[in-house]
Amino acid sequence: MVIGTGFLSACGPNKKDKEEQNQTVEQVNALDTPTVSLITIAKGKLTSSITVPGELQPYQQVNLYAKINSYVKSLTVDIGSQVHQGQLLATLEAPEINSQLEEAKSRIQQNKAIYFASKATYDRLYSTSKTPGTVSENDLEQAIAKMQSDSANVEAAKSAYKEVSANLAYLQIRAPFDGIVTLRNINLGTYVGPAAGGGNQPLFVIEDHKRLRLVISIPESFTGGLTNKDQVTFSIKELQGEKFTAKIERLAGSLDNTLRSERLEMDVYNTSGKLLPNMYADVNVPLPSRDSAFIVPKSAVVTSTEKVFVIRVKDGKAEWVNAKKGLEAGDMVELYADIQPGDQLVKAATEEIRDGASVKIGSSPVAADDDKGAKKDTAAKK
Structure with a gap:
């Protein structure tokens, strides 16, 4: 009995050690030859959009000032008054203007009298000059010059x-x-005019609220391809549950030096009167779709501190390929890299799958455009 017990005790640990060794070997093999799922890439279109903040501004806005130093004589409107083009808003009074007007009128009469006198002198000299030797040519020229000066x-x-x-x-x-x-x-x-105090504030501010401008700034990386044929949708925080649409009307055509963004303007017809100038809006801008890029799941792209890359599998070996990301939509992203349609990429790529390492394919390759979450127009174009 003692002998048998010792024999069993000797065999037990050896078997356990073997199991541990086998597990260690499997773990090492798994690290050296990871099991991966592959996707077959293809070119396609990716429909995407971005949400940017916007501001509603009056389509027309004007500050009205007084050009003449004067006093307010009468007012016909107040804040909130609806006005029409040419409507009288206020009448100003400047008594010195009437004095200046009378002075200017008197100056006309005075200069007319001088002109008539010089003209009469010229006419007499001209008539007399018809008799040879009576009037010198110089006197006649002086008279006509004086008449023309007085006329001016x-x-x-x-x-x-x-x-x-x-x-x-x-x-x-x-x-x-x-x-x-x-x-x-x-x-x-109120005393108003250029010489008035208070920094010459405007008398009135008038805004056009029936038509508004929706102003947004698009980051530089998303400006390519936007045209004035595109439409945007926007919502206002104060108007929960309502969606508004507007057509892009004006593009700045250049980037702002500070924000590195392009200004876009949309015309919004405020027929209901719900929208007010200076309201903030969340604007959803559709980005142009392009069919020159590969569409892959985001999980297939590795973004490290040094670079962005995907892992291509060829002849059972992993190959790191430098890449650039484009538009994103859901779980899919545009990919630009030195790869060809039909290449197979690791679906869930990580830095642990080293460049040149052997890999084991765990499941049959699937097309990138068949993954769930892809927001594409139709089947990918090769």
């Missing part, structure tokens, strides 16, 4: 009168377009 002075006086008359029109503040008064900085009797 009359025209200058008339122009001065028109200038003062035009200032009278500036005493009436009128709306330049249909809109709404959003700011009023004056009251009856």
Whole structure:
């Protein structure tokens, strides 16, 4: 019995050691020859979009100032008033304008009198000069020059009168377009004009709310291919559950030096009146689809601190291939690399699968465009 027990005790540990050794060998083999799933790549189209913040701005906005130093005589509108083009908003009063106008009118009469006198002198000299030797040619030239100078002075006086008359029109503040008064900085009797205090604030601010501008900035990496035929959708935080659409109307055509982005503007027709200027919006911008890129799952692309690469499997060996990522949509991404349609990539790539290492294929290769989560138009084009 003692002998048998010793024999069993000697055999037991040996068997256990063998099992541990086998597990260790399997683990080492698994590290040296990892089991991977493959995908067969193909070119296709990827439909994607980005969401950027935007701001609603009035399509037209104007600050109305007083050109002439004057006082507010009357007001016909207030904040929130709907106004129409040419409508009188306020009347200003400047008594010195009337004095200037009378002075300009008197100057016209004065210059006319001088002109008539010089013209009469010229006419007499001209008539007398018909008799040879009575008037020298120099005197006649001096007379005609004086007449022409006085005539020019009359025209200058008339122009001065028109200038003062035009200032009278500036005493009436009128709306330049249909809109709404959003700011009023004056009251009856307020002194206004370039010399007024307060930094010459505007009398009124008028905005067009029936038509708004949706302004966004698109990062440089997403600007290629956008045209004024595309449409965007946007939502407003204050208007939960409502979606709005707008067509891209204007593209800046250049990048902002600070943000490295391109300015886009959309016209929004605010027929319901729900939207207000300076509201912030979340704008969904569709990105142009391209069929010149490979579409692969994001898991197939490795982004390390040094580079971005995919792992191609050829003849049972892993090969690291440098790559660049493009648009992303869901679990799929555009891939640009030195690879060919039909190449097989590791579906779940990691840095642990070393370059040149042997790999074991765990399942039959599947096409990249058959993965779930792909947001593509149709079957991939080769």
